[in-house]
Every structure is written in structure tokens, then in C-alpha cells.
Amino acid sequence: MSQTALVLIEYQNDFLSEGGALHEGVRAELARTNMLAHTEALVRAARKKGVRIVWVPIEFAPGYPELSTAPYGILAGVKATNAFRIGSWGAQIVQSLKPQEGDVVIAGKRGLCGFASTNLDFVLRQNGITRIALGGLLTDCCVESTMRSAYERGYDVVTLADCTATLSQAQHEAAIDFTYPMFSHPMTSQAFLDTLP
Template sequence: MNPATTALVLIEFQNDFTTPGGTLHDAVKTVMESTDTLNNAVEAAAAIREAGGVVLHVPITFAPGYDEITRHPYGILKGVVDSTSFVRGSWGAEICEQLTPVEGDIIIEGKRGLDAFGSTNLDFVLRSKGIETVALAGFLTNCCVESTMRSAYEKGFEVLTITDAVGATSPEEHANAIQYDYPMFSKPMSTDEFVSSLSEDKELADSSRGY
């Protein structure tokens, strides 16, 4: 993994998921607390910035009334509509304070569905910046993160999933995705492993340049 060609993609670290008072926070807080999801994502973001990689934020937002999607949503999107989540301009749709984008970060706009590639320019941005390795963190473990993981794999990126920086609505769903699905389409690793790998690879790159 070359840090200079690595991107950390943070999926839906928004108040409705991450923060008490968010519409969906109670659904994910058990897994968040068990894995320390948010703090691990913060650590991973700081590490990749320090190593010379890039952080991309991929929030999901909808106009009031959810006119961008079907009038009769079902599945996960029905849950979003029924809970009035991720409404553009609302506090719940904002990226959480702990992961407020900093200079050099990129915000990917246009996510309306599960796959972060599906309705956005994520692929264009990654390729324009010469990214070869995509590391994923966010929500939900078995939904948007997994959908994005599968697409990134199909598109030919090296895909890493940071298993303690993702969250789901139950420990069972979280564990099942990581155990059975993630190894098929990515290289699962912990935050500590991700950070250590970045540090080691940066040291090797600096050494090769005579720093």
C-alpha cells in the first residue's frame, strides 16, 4: 500500500447515525460502542492525512419530501424515509463534528442510494487523483459499506475494509458481514493494522527517496 495512492472513504459519518439525538443513532450505538467506531475512524483519518493520502467524505442526503427516490420505497430506504433521516440542510445530515472535513479532504456529493459509486463522481475523483487503494469505513457495515466495497473490487481498486470503523444495526449483522462477505471482496483489517501499515509504507517511501 502506497499512502500517496491511497484514499480513505468515510461513508455517512453523519449526525443521524453517529450522534445522540440522531434519528438512527439508537439503531447503531450498540455496535458503535462495542467497536469504538467513531474514534477509530478519526484515528484512521488522521493517520492517512499524515502519511500523505487523501480522505473522502461520502454523506447521503435527500431533499425534504424525498422526491429523488420512488414514491413507494422499500427496504433500507423505506427506513430512511420513515425516520425522516438525512434531510438536506438539517443537523442530522451534517457530517459529525469529530470528522469535520479539513483542508485537503474531499466531499463527494450526490449519494442517494447504497453504493457510494452509484450516483456520485467518486470513481472520477479517485482515478483523477491516481488512487489505487481504497480503504472503507462507515455505515452500515452490511449495507452501504458492503455495496461500495463490492463496486470498488469490481472496478479494480485494491480494497481495504477497516472492520472496527464500521457500524451496523445489530452485532449479528455486523459480525456476519465481516466474517463472510468482507474477505471475498476486500482485505479486512483493524484500525491499528491500517495505521501501522501506513506508517511502515511511508517510512519505506521516504527511505527510497533518501529522506
């Protein structure tokens, strides 16, 4: 098995599907970047090369008891729109990327970083993973937070520039052009595949 894992953040209906609680906010950027189609192709190809597929959804209990009574910033929007409720359609991973046997779905993400409240680090190390490639939503939020933490934990980090999206082109490009190179190797999904044996 490969020492590389594909770590995919918040590929959930509330972001990616028509009618999702936060879909309108990212609709234009999803269309511009075509990140979903890029990710679908990448997952198919990566599986064939023995890359472990790791899903990191975010979920909250009804009433959002995990959050403060007055959340602010990005989490205020999650609570206000009733997004990512455990057991809801919106919290499910989008149908076109439904996890398959052998994939790992990480439970417990309640904030921005994929490592902070989960066993992601444990699972990666148990599987001998030393290199991770990150995709998902939002480019400058959860993907960026997870990238920074992975870098500090000593992983060889790739960020997939065409498998991420956020609220605007300016935000997306600023993250990829200025922040991502400080903590990762930004590249397209095809360039990443080309690095695999």
C-alpha cells in the first residue's frame, strides 16, 4: 500500500449539492474551478494506484452544543443555516464520491482543522502514511487549517489547487498563491498523480 493518502475535507451535500445549506455561497466558485469533477477523476485514479482515501466530514449534533452560544466567523454561518447536522442529508458525503470499501471516514470534526478534534493523525500513522494530498472546502478555511497542522506534524503535504473551492476567486487565488506554498507543495491533481509510482 502507498505511503500517500488523499485527505478530502467536507465533500458534503450542504456545500456541493443543489439545496445544500451553504451551496449558494460556493456555487460560482464550484463552477469556475470544476473542483468536484477534478476530485472525482482524482479519486478514481488514486485508488488504482493504491492511495488510501480518507474522508474528513464536519458534523454537529442538533442545536450545535459543540459551539458557543454566540459563535462568530465561519462557524456562525454554519449554525445560522443549520448546516452539517449529524444524520442529515446535508451532512452526507456527496453521492458521486460515496466512500467505498477500504476508504476511511474520520469522525469528530467539529471545527476547522481536520486534526483538532479527530483521530486523523492516529489513523494516518497507523496506516504508515507519510505524505498527504489535501482537497476540499473551503480553500482558505478548513483545507488551509488542516494543511498547516499537517505541516507542523511532519507530513509531506500536497495541496490540490484544482480540487478546492471557496467563496470567491480572490480568496481562492490568494490562499494558493501566497499561503499554500509556505506549508505545502501546491499542484494540480494531475501533477500529483504524475508523482505517484
